[in-house]
Amino acid sequence: MIRTLTAILATLTLPYPAVAQDAPRPNQPSPNQIVAEASADEWVAIPAEDLLVMTLAPDRDGEPRKVVIQLMPEPFSQGWVANIRTLARAGWYDGISVNRVQDNYVVQWGDPNYDNPEAEGAAKSLPEGLRVMEESDYVAPFEIQPLYPVTATQRMSAVADLIERGGMPDLPQVRQIIERQQGDSYAVETMMIKGWPFGAGAGEGSSEVVWPVHCYGMVGVGRGMSPDTGSGAELYTVIGHAPRHLDRNIALVGRIVSGMEHLSSLPRGSGALGFYTSEETDERTPIRSIRVASDLPAAEQPRFEYLSTESETFARYAEARANRRDPFFIVPAGGADICNIPVPVRTSPAD
Amino acid sequence: MIRTLTAILATLTLPYPAVAQDAPRPNQPSPNQIVAEASADEWVAIPAEDLLVMTLAPDRDGEPRKVVIQLMPEPFSQGWVANIRTLARAGWYDGISVNRVQDNYVVQWGDPNYDNPEAEGAAKSLPEGLRVMEESDYVAPFEIQPLYPVTATQRMSAVADLIERGGMPDLPQVRQIIERQQGDSYAVETMMIKGWPFGAGAGEGSSEVVWPVHCYGMVGVGRGMSPDTGSGAELYTVIGHAPRHLDRNIALVGRIVSGMEHLSSLPRGSGALGFYTSEETDERTPIRSIRVASDLPAAEQPRFEYLSTESETFARYAEARANRRDPFFIVPAGGADICNIPVPVRTSPAD
Numbered sequence: 001m002i003r004t005l006t007a008i009l010a011t012l013t014l015p016y017p018a019v020a021q022d023a024p025r026p027n028q029p030s031p032n033q034i035v036a037e038a039s040a041d042e043w044v045a046i047p048a049e050d051l052l053v054m055t056l057a058p059d060r061d062g063e064p065r066k067v068v069i070q071l072m073p074e075p076f077s078q079g080w081v082a083n084i085r086t087l088a089r090a091g092w093y094d095g096i097s098v099n100r101v102q103d104n105y106v107v108q109w110g111d112p113n114y115d116n117p118e119a120e121g122a123a124k125s126l127p128e129g130l131r132v133m134e135e136s137d138y139v140a141p142f143e144i145q146p147l148y149p150v151t152a153t154q155r156m157s158a159v160a161d162l163i164e165r166g167g168m169p170d171l172p173q174v175r176q177i178i179e180r181q182q183g184d185s186y187a188v189e190t191m192m193i194k195g196w197p198f199g200a201g202a203g204e205g206s207s208e209v210v211w212p213v214h215c216y217g218m219v220g221v222g223r224g225m226s227p228d229t230g231s232g233a234e235l236y237t238v239i240g241h242a243p244r245h246l247d248r249n250i251a252l253v254g255r256i257v258s259g260m261e262h263l264s265s266l267p268r269g270s271g272a273l274g275f276y277t278s279e280e281t282d283e284r285t286p287i288r289s290i291r292v293a294s295d296l297p298a299a300e301q302p303r304f305e306y307l308s309t310e311s312e313t314f315a316r317y318a319e320a321r322a323n324r325r326d327p328f329f330i331v332p333a334g335g336a337d338i339c340n341i342p343v344p345v346r347t348s349p350a351d
Numbered sequence: 352m353i354r355t356l357t358a359i360l361a362t363l364t365l366p367y368p369a370v371a372q373d374a375p376r377p378n379q380p381s382p383n384q385i386v387a388e389a390s391a392d393e394w395v396a397i398p399a400e401d402l403l404v405m406t407l408a409p410d411r412d413g414e415p416r417k418v419v420i421q422l423m424p425e426p427f428s429q430g431w432v433a434n435i436r437t438l439a440r441a442g443w444y445d446g447i448s449v450n451r452v453q454d455n456y457v458v459q460w461g462d463p464n465y466d467n468p469e470a471e472g473a474a475k476s477l478p479e480g481l482r483v484m485e486e487s488d489y490v491a492p493f494e495i496q497p498l499y500p501v502t503a504t505q506r507m508s509a510v511a512d513l514i515e516r517g518g519m520p521d522l523p524q525v526r527q528i529i530e531r532q533q534g535d536s537y538a539v540e541t542m543m544i545k546g547w548p549f550g551a552g553a554g555e556g557s558s559e560v561v562w563p564v565h566c567y568g569m570v571g572v573g574r575g576m577s578p579d580t581g582s583g584a585e586l587y588t589v590i591g592h593a594p595r596h597l598d599r600n601i602a603l604v605g606r607i608v609s610g611m612e613h614l615s616s617l618p619r620g621s622g623a624l625g626f627y628t629s630e631e632t633d634e635r636t637p638i639r640s641i642r643v644a645s646d647l648p649a650a651e652q653p654r655f656e657y658l659s660t661e662s663e664t665f666a667r668y669a670e671a672r673a674n675r676r677d678p679f680f681i682v683p684a685g686g687a688d689i690c691n692i693p694v695p696v697r698t699s700p701a702d
Contacts, residue, residue, distance in 0.1 A: 060411070103611055103612050103615055104567045104568070104611070104615075104693075135681060184535060184536065184686075184688065185535065185673070185684070185685075185686030185687050185688045185691075186684050186685070186686060186687075186688075215592065216455045216591050216592040217455070225678060225679060226678075226679075226681050239591075239615075240567050240590075240591065240592070241566065241567040241591070241592050241593050241690050241691065242592050242691075243691070244684065244687075244688070244691065245672070245673075245675050245680075245684045245687065245691065247684070248681070248682045248684075249675075249679075249680050249681050249682055260454055260455070261454050261618070261619040264454055264455075264590075264615075264619075265616050265617065265618055265619060266616065267612070267616055268612040268615075268616060321596070322536070322596075324596050324600075327576060327577075328576060328577075328600075329596075329600050330486060330577050330599070330600050331599045331600055333536070333537050333595065333596045333598070333599075334536075334537070335535075335536030335537060336536050336537075336595075336596065337535065337536045337537075337595070337688070339592050340536075340592065340593075340594070340595060340596065342455075
């Protein structure tokens with residue numbers, strides 16, 4: 001594959017190499033280079049019904065700030081996902097704000113007057129038709145067939161296929177990756193399902209369940225104390241190290257696919273848990289609106305696609321995330337945690 | 352222990368509980384509550400020689416921005432640590448800038464004219480006396496006795512002691528934690544040594560080695576392509592999900608202990624890898640100075656301490672991070688990755 005200057009730059013910590021290489025180093029493609037070579041049919045278009053466009057107030061320089069959120073597909077978290085569409089279509093989110101920014105944790109937005117004795121106004125009444133979800137909905141049955149191989153045997157055989165086709169490094173290294181990627185401190189197994197990261201483990205009785213995991217940029221549903229499960233009126237996204245202890249304790253509904261920087265760079269709140277205090281009301285970034293993309297005029301609808309987690313390119317990309325052999329690296333890790341294999345999402349190329 | 356309103360607030364995602372609890376829920380202390388109850392002798396004062404005070408230019412509102420960095424202790428990364436003190440004492444860092452902010456990755460600072468064809472000036476010459484480090488220095492021999500128990504047997508016995516003293520939950524749950532915390536996708540073992548997070552695994556030949564890990568807020572040494580190992584003139588900190596694939600590939604020298612928000616909230620660069628482009632030179636936050644704290648007048652020296660990772664409170668805190676039983680939570684995770692057990696650091700209480 002042609003190593004362009006841009007591709008080489010993409011592997012450096014400094015803008016340009018400081019010294020010439022005097023010994024042979026690994027010279028394999030980086031994960032991003034692998035993704036760039038994916039064929040068009042390995043990308044899956046995201047339905048406009050699954051995209052939200054969140055418009056924040058312009059920044060201090062008057063620049064617009066748009067955030068696009070991809071909602072999870074069926075059958076995951078669908079009650080909350082439906083609620084979010086209902087709230088968006090009722091215009092309920094218009095005029096709410098970002099009320100909490102806690103470093104290495106979350107940005108959270110919703111009605112600043114919700115359940116707040118220091119509120120300056122009454123809480124916004126919620127629209128009709130919101131579903132009340134159960135705590136059992138935080139997980140889904142394991143019978144949903146994950147299309148990314150789960151067991152070591154399945155993974156080995158998928159990788160063996162790839163090696164035969166000439167795309168992958170040798171088996172012993174791959175075996176090591178596979179065995180170490182299976183579980184982590186939080187889940188007996190981790191896996192990709194339909195383009196999303198999941199943990200799996202024991203459910204009630206002798207069942208097995210899967211649940212979405214709190215990787216950077218994932219979007220979840222704020223709630224009060226159990227048994228409250230939240231409606232979708234209060235949302236948050238992860239802006240630090242994946243807080244996996246929240247998995248299975250709160251609903252995840254989607255991820256930020258564009259404009260994350262508009263949230264992650266917000267000033268941190270000085271109050272407990274990163275809430276803006278009553279002296280910091282000016283810091284609360286106003287949210288002008290959240291719209292379901294399919295409700296926008298066609299010309300304004302963002303068009304995004306994700307790299308299929310069932311594709312050969314995704315498997316090669318995941319392996320490269322686990323074993324960096326591009327020139328900057330010296331010691332491939334031999335494994336990667338699921339949140340260190342972000343699913344590539346991009347704007348769809350023009351037709 | 353007394354549950355103050357502040358303590359209860361610390362466990363909520365929303366400012367106040369939305370609904371009353373109608374079934375008994377776990378009501379154990381949160382990790383932060385456990386730390387708050389530590390005895391004074393469980394906190395270890397950080398020597399002023401190990402603290403750096405980095406002063407950024409004031410923000411747009413004229414507010415000062417100070418960042419404090421704790422350097423790693425002997426015997427870890429000491430060549431780079433010594434270089435950083437040399438550079439700070441030579442005033443070399445005065446007038447450099449933050450040149451790169453890449454979302455979910457790093458903030459990086461150094462000489463914007465270093466090895467940059469678009470530079471507006473000549474690169475700053477480095478002071479005399481900087482050590483040239485080897486790639487073998489990225490790891491340390493395992494003979495350094497970790498004081499936090501490493502093997503499952505050692506951990507079980509430490510925990511058994513705690514249970515006898517009445518501080519911990521039942522053994523089967525603890526066993527599960529211990530067995531799952533031992534390794535992860537990146538290291539055969541993970542452990543705390545002298546207040547820092549490490550991975551451990553095979554080194555050259557049949558040796559075993561330990562290496563610091565890239566948790567959120569850790570500070571590392573920018574370098575060019577191997578065999579360059581960096582001097583310490585170029586530094587970075589992690590502002591997203593722990594990029595553990597960098598472990599063993601680059602030197603880690605410390606962590607941000609105060610003022611992280613001044614770095615993590617910076618605007619992201621638009622160039623490749625989050626570098627600010629030539630059109631964005633105004634975005635580069637100037638660094639006024641970096642000083643070794645022991646060189647400052649006594650009244651200006653920051654005083655920090657960390658919770659000993661050999662202490663009973665730390666063990667209870669780590670267990671609570673792995674199994675949240677404070678009221679907000681429903682399902683304790685049963686384990687935690689090492690970067691999800693941040694070592695508590697605080698300003699020292701006034702004498």
